Amino acid sequence: MSTHTETALESFDADWQEWHTAHERHRAHPHGFLAVTHLHWLDSSARRLDGVPGTWSAVDDAVRIVLEAGESLQRDGQELNTGSGATIELGSIEERGGINLASGDTVIEVAKRGGEYIVRPRNPENALLREYQGTPAYSPDAAYAVRGTFVPFEAPRPTTVGAAVEGIRHVYEAPGEIRFKLAGRELALTAFNGHAPGSLAVLFTDQTSGKTTYAANRSLSVVPAADGSVELDFNRAINLPCAYTDLATCPLPPAENRLPVAIEAGEKIPYERQDPK
Incomplete structure (x- = not known):
């Protein structure tokens, strides 16, 4: 094998290793998919969900959340709770789109998949992430x-x-x-x-x-x-x-x-x- 070929292969291997390391780092992000603790499918029935505050439902292509006193949700750093019984409505989300809310250390993904709304809390202490x-x-x-x-x-x-x-x-x-x-x-x-x-x-x-x-x-x-x-x-x-x-x-x-x-x-x-x- 020529020196030129050996150098090219070494560069190929090094580039791959750099890419792989970066991808692994991205995968293990504190709020990446390894941090997902639950998958909730919303419908018109208002109900409480494990891992997130509030009562949730999906009506007329919009997500509705009712927060009680002491419950907190933020969007882009802004507090959404305006008082006990406050209703928050998230407008239509496009297919495969989503938004992120926050509650303490948990990021809450609200998204649409297969025409249905889902809620996926992501917590850095999730065992799948910690044990990855x-x-x-x-x-x-x-x-x-x-x-x-x-x-x-x-x-x-x-x-x-x-x-x-x-x-x-x-x-x-x-x-x-x-x-x-x-x-x-x-x-x-x-x-x-x-x-x-x-x-x-x-x-x-x-x-x-x-x-x-x-x-x-x-x-x-x-x-x-x-x-x-x-x-x-x-x-x-x-x-x-x-x-x-x-x-x-x-x-x-x-x-x-x-x-x-x-x-x-x-x-x-x-x-x-x-x-x-």
């Missing part, structure tokens, strides 16, 4: 960083997928597919619009799923160049929250994204979900 041991991953391998091409559909396709929570369906807009070659095979992945402007997200499973990697899904974010070229670095394939907690509503990959090859790269099954044998 990190996520194992395959050693970086440049063979799993491949070039592909983003091919837009004639029109974006609304794509319905299942969820980690039974009975919930997610609808994503798929602007196109990414075509690439791996292990001598021509493959393609349907891509959804990503969180960052210009980015795409691909959800997939492969022949390692349920063996060394999480069974339900993994995710990879990519940014196509102006000419449609894409770098698919599967070393940066990550687990979604449902790999760690049953209090997540993560989407499942579309059927066509079940790859017939083993992607021995990226994040593996979390330690707490490993088979103890």
Whole structure:
């Protein structure tokens, strides 16, 4: 192996390690998804919820909260309680959107998933977060960083997928597919619009799923160049929250994204979900 090649591989490994360390730090944020203590689904019945103050309901596409004397909720640092029996109304939240409220050390996520409103308190003392041991991953391998091409559909396709929570369906807009070659095979992945402007997200499973990697899904974010070229670095394939907690509503990959090859790269099954044998 030439010195130039060795240097390139060392740089590839170092870049991956820096990325992985930063991602682990983000995952273990005091109010990240590892801190979620409950998942509450709201309906028109007003009721108290474990882990949060007040009485909650969802009526006419709005969340209503009634706080009693001594109960406190803040939004953007502003106190919401104006007295005993005060009613707070949170206007419509878009699908997959959400807002955060605060009560003491707890951040309270109010969001819409599958057309329904949910409440998820996040407390830094949650056992899942305190006992988190990190996520194992395959050693970086440049063979799993491949070039592909983003091919837009004639029109974006609304794509319905299942969820980690039974009975919930997610609808994503798929602007196109990414075509690439791996292990001598021509493959393609349907891509959804990503969180960052210009980015795409691909959800997939492969022949390692349920063996060394999480069974339900993994995710990879990519940014196509102006000419449609894409770098698919599967070393940066990550687990979604449902790999760690049953209090997540993560989407499942579309059927066509079940790859017939083993992607021995990226994040593996979390330690707490490993088979103890």
